[in-house]
Amino acid sequence: MERTFVMVKPDGVKRGVIGSIINRFEQKGFALMAIKLMQIDLALAEEHYRDLRTKPFFGELVGYLTSGSVCAMIWEGPNAVANARSLIGKTNPVEAAPGTIRGDYAMDVAGNIVHGSDSPESAAREIGLFFTQELPITTFMGFPYNEQSAE
Ligand code: UDP
Numbered sequence: 001m002e003r004t005f006v007m008v009k010p011d012g013v014k015r016g017v018i019g020s021i022i023n024r025f026e027q028k029g030f031a032l033m034a035i036k037l038m039q040i041d042l043a044l045a046e047e048h049y050r051d052l053r054t055k056p057f058f059g060e061l062v063g064y065l066t067s068g069s070v071c072a073m074i075w076e077g078p079n080a081v082a083n084a085r086s087l088i089g090k091t092n093p094v095e096a097a098p099g100t101i102r103g104d105y106a107m108d109v110a111g112n113i114v115h116g117s118d119s120p121e122s123a124a125r126e127i128g129l130f131f132t133q134e135l136p137i138t139t140f141m142g143f144p145y146n147e148q149s150a151e
């Protein structure tokens with residue numbers, strides 16, 4: 001079993017497609033471990049995308065991510081990272097196949113509606129950034145979500 005971090009970006013929240021995106025993950029067979037609606041501040045956006053900080057689009061990217069609420073989620077399943085990336089589709093919606101989330105819901109790379117971790121290491125880092133022990137977010141099977149209950 002593996003976990004991945006998925007985030008509906010502000011354009012997805014504004015367009016009211018959180019439910020549609022959740023539905024695709026549930027249909028695929030993923031289990032939802034944690035979910036919250038939140039407003040990201042600039043520091044968290046910059047930390048989340050720190051590997052891209054030298055890119056020319058970095059300013060626009062963190063501006064986009066902080067432009068409204070996001071829906072942060074942890075999904076679990078076999079090969080969760082790779083399976084989520086395959087559901088989400090290619091980074092540029094022009095290249096994302098129809099049937100993928102970006103292929104079906106987005107047209108422009110600067111507004112590609114959803115994020116998914118790109119490796120198990122990134123997933124662990126991003127889950128740690130967005131879901132901390134100090135902020136109990138949700139319950140799963142009656143237990144507060146935490147790393148121990150994941151084992
Ligand atoms: N992005 C962009 N312009 C680009 C490449 C990426 O605005 O030319 C944005 C886009 O929102 C993308 C995010 O930066 O989802 C992170 O880029 P990454 O290469 O990590 O793509 P992802 O992992 O999201 O597919």
Ligand code: MG
Nearest residue numbers: 115116117118
């Ligand atoms: Mg990425």
